[in-house]
Amino acid sequence: MSIDGRLFTSGMMVTIFAAMVLMALTFAPGARTLPLVIGIPGLIVTLIQFVAELREKNPEKIDEETRRREISMFGWFVLFTPGILLFGFIYAGPLLLALYLRVSWKESWLTIGISAVLLWAILDGIFQRALGLAVFEGLITQLILY
Secondary structure (H helix, E strand, O other): OOOOHHHHHHHHHHHHHHHHHHHHOOOOHHHHHHHHHHHHHHHHHHHHHHHHHHHOOOOOOOOHHHHHHHHHHHHHHHHHHHHHHHHHHHHHHHHHHHHHHHHOOOOOHHHHHHHHHHHHHHHHHHHHHHOOOOOOOOHHHHHHHO
């Protein structure tokens, strides 16, 4: 029995949101508000989608090109997640964006450079410096810098 990709994706999203909500419940009262405000509606919506996928009797067949694109998107997600977790938004964000633009979109180096610098300027210049918002620095980056 093979699992439909949409059913698998819906199940994974339910799992992620459920874990997020459960984890948020362990936070201090002031710190859990935002994760719960995002997590509870997200969990409800993903549960509805999961049930809808379960109830669908004849899921449409996905052509090979669509399957290839979905696998590619999943691969980028798998690459971006540890990149951000390990090196943070400020450093990994622009580098991963540059890699994505080069590999997936075959953009010119000029476009890639402008995009990466612009993302860095937004994350560091606007969010951190102008607005004073701390963006996640990454686990390895924190060890190196502090």
